[in-house]
Amino acid sequence: MREKWKIFTNGFFKDNPVLIQLLGCCSVLALSVTVQGSLGMGVALTFVLACSNVVISLLRKVIPDKVRIPCFIVVIATFVTLVEMIVEAFLPDLYTSMGVFLALIVVNCIVLGRAEMFASKNGVLDSLLDGLGMGVGYTIVIVAMAAVRELIGSGTFWGLRIIPEGYQIGIVAQTPGGFLVFGIAIAVLVKINNRRGKEYKPEIGCEGCPLQCADKSECQKEEAK
Amino acid sequence: MSNLIVGVSPHIRSKNSTQRIMLDVIIALCPALIASVVIYGFRALLLTVISAAVCVCSEWVWEKGFKKPVTILDLSAVVTGILIAYNVPVGMPIWQLIVADVFAIIVVKMLFGGLGCNFMNPALGGRILMMFSFTSSITTYTYPANGIDALSSATPLAVQPELGWNSFMTLFLGNHGGVLGETCILALLIGAAYLLIRRVIKPWIPLCYLGTLLVCSWAFGAENPVLSLFMGGAVLGAFFMATDYVTSPVTNKGKIIFGVGCGLITAAIRVFGNYAEGVTFSIIIMNLLVPYIDDLTLTKPMGGTK
Numbered sequence: 231m232r233e234k235w236k237i238f239t240n241g242f243f244k245d246n247p248v249l250i251q252l253l254g255c256c257s258v259l260a261l262s263v264t265v266q267g268s269l270g271m272g273v274a275l276t277f278v279l280a281c282s283n284v285v286i287s288l289l290r291k292v293i294p295d296k297v298r299i300p301c302f303i304v305v306i307a308t309f310v311t312l313v314e315m316i317v318e319a320f321l322p323d324l325y326t327s328m329g330v331f332l333a334l335i336v337v338n339c340i341v342l343g344r345a346e347m348f349a350s351k352n353g354v355l356d357s358l359l360d361g362l363g364m365g366v367g368y369t370i371v372i373v374a375m376a377a378v379r380e381l382i383g384s385g386t387f388w389g390l391r392i393i394p395e396g397y398q399i400g401i402v403a404q405t406p407g408g409f410l411v412f413g414i415a416i417a418v419l420v421k422i423n424n425r426r427g428k429e430y431k432p433e434i435g436c437e438g439c440p441l442q443c444a445d446k447s448e449c450q451k452e453e454a455k
Numbered sequence: 456m457s458n459l460i461v462g463v464s465p466h467i468r469s470k471n472s473t474q475r476i477m478l479d480v481i482i483a484l485c486p487a488l489i490a491s492v493v494i495y496g497f498r499a500l501l502l503t504v505i506s507a508a509v510c511v512c513s514e515w516v517w518e519k520g521f522k523k524p525v526t527i528l529d530l531s532a533v534v535t536g537i538l539i540a541y542n543v544p545v546g547m548p549i550w551q552l553i554v555a556d557v558f559a560i561i562v563v564k565m566l567f568g569g570l571g572c573n574f575m576n577p578a579l580g581g582r583i584l585m586m587f588s589f590t591s592s593i594t595t596y597t598y599p600a601n602g603i604d605a606l607s608s609a610t611p612l613a614v615q616p617e618l619g620w621n622s623f624m625t626l627f628l629g630n631h632g633g634v635l636g637e638t639c640i641l642a643l644l645i646g647a648a649y650l651l652i653r654r655v656i657k658p659w660i661p662l663c664y665l666g667t668l669l670v671c672s673w674a675f676g677a678e679n680p681v682l683s684l685f686m687g688g689a690v691l692g693a694f695f696m697a698t699d700y701v702t703s704p705v706t707n708k709g710k711i712i713f714g715v716g717c718g719l720i721t722a723a724i725r726v727f728g729n730y731a732e733g734v735t736f737s738i739i740i741m742n743l744l745v746p747y748i749d750d751l752t753l754t755k756p757m758g759g760t761k
Contacts (some may be wrong), residue, residue: 392467399584400587400589400590401587402588404587
């Protein structure tokens with residue numbers, strides 16, 4: 231039981247997908263401008279991540295190694311299309327505010343990364359918990375960043391005006407502010423993790439490598455050097 | 456820095472300290488402060504004092520809060536504060552100035568490890584923040600008028616005055632709309648001369664900067680290249696910001712490359728870009744290249760190979 235709980239909570243802080251693994255940054259930087267939009271994105275991503283992890287974990291013995299990436303993409307795309315249609319039908323405002331980023335969950339590095347690093351090697355229940363945990367970790371980060379950026383950059387929270395008009399610092403809601411808040415968030419989380427004695431030691435194997443080369447022998451040659 | 460050429464060992468110890476150098480810079484900035492008070496009134500002095508005080512306070516609070524050695528006595532925060540104040544027009548709301556000060560010290564300087572570790576000039580970082588966040592307040596240049604009913608006007612860079620002796624003198628004495636520190640060229644040049652005589656700065660960066668700016672403005676087809684030297688923040692930037700020790704190259708060759716790059720980018724932004732002023736961006740872009748310039752212009756030790 232404790233093992234399962236650990237897999238679930240791993241993505242919150244210790245191995246947070248955004249701030250520690252640095253995956254899926256582009257949607258975080260682009261969408262963490264309003265709390266509403268961020269929460270929507272977080273929930274959508276968590277759903278896709280959990281579902282795709284389960285399906286990929288079920289299919290892990292069937293999928294041939296050489297074409298695994300296209301297979302993962304097909305599975306992920308199925309769920310993204312599902313989410314996109316649901317959001318478009320029931321939450322049209324959210325759909326317009328998320329724009330292209332909803333469809334781009336297909337190529338979100340977190341979903342593909344967890345499929346490659348976790349789901350294709352672990353059982354169904356573990357993969358489900360991992361997907362949910364990572365999704366919650368992503369949601370925590372994007373909502374927290376959005377809260378800071380919306381409050382300082384636009385003077386609002388959840389669309390409600392908190393700071394009077396004319397007293398906001400616009401740059402925080404713009405792209406440079408996104409990078410600033412992102413960097414500071416990474417620093418804070420690393421500090422917290424170090425204090426709790428859970429220093430993250432990245433295991434960069436072929437699974438964690440962004441290159442995703444089909445021929446792994448080249449990679450091992452490099453490592454041997 | 457008497458005749459000190461940064462090179463390979465053996466080295467000699469000098470009595471110069473950061474504090475002394477920064478004090479010299481503050482003294483050199485004083486004529487421009489007096490000029491801005493004369494041109495824009497006492498609010499200029501108020502803004503400068505507040506800015507310097509906020510910079511020192513935020514550095515002190517940060518160092519106390521993180522139990523680091525307190526370095527406010529090296530006066531570098533005062534210089535940053537004064538330079539930020541010199542970059543705002545006299546009508547700037549005070550809270551916006553304070554935000555820029557705190558940003559410059561905490562984010563640009565202290566987060567990267569304090570004086571000597573910052574990759575770009577903190578004062579310019581503060582200015583960039585103001586340009587993107589408070590665009591309307593930082594571009595509302597108040598026209599000098601000795602009264603409360605100050606008029607606002609565009610910077611001369613945007614209007615391009617007629618070429619003539621009168622406009623030259625106006626620009627030289629700074630009796631026109633602009634930000635606090637950059638308008639009175641005469642006062643800035645007095646300060647710069649002091650720094651050069653005290654050997655706090657070397658002439659390479661400012662000379663190459665202004666020279667390149669002149670040549671490139673002419674080559675790019677600006678209306679009056681000579682006047683472009685006296686407009687905007689070129690002189691302030693060239694003598695007081697581009698020469699920042701931390702964010703400029705170490706060797707003379709490097710300084711020349713740095714100055715030429717700054718001048719080229721400034722002229723390009725002024726002539727082709729959307730912004731009227733390019734000094735800030737040019738210096739920051741060159742700041743980012745300083746590690747590479749330093750790498751390429753390393754002096755070789757005697758008898759060294761390679």
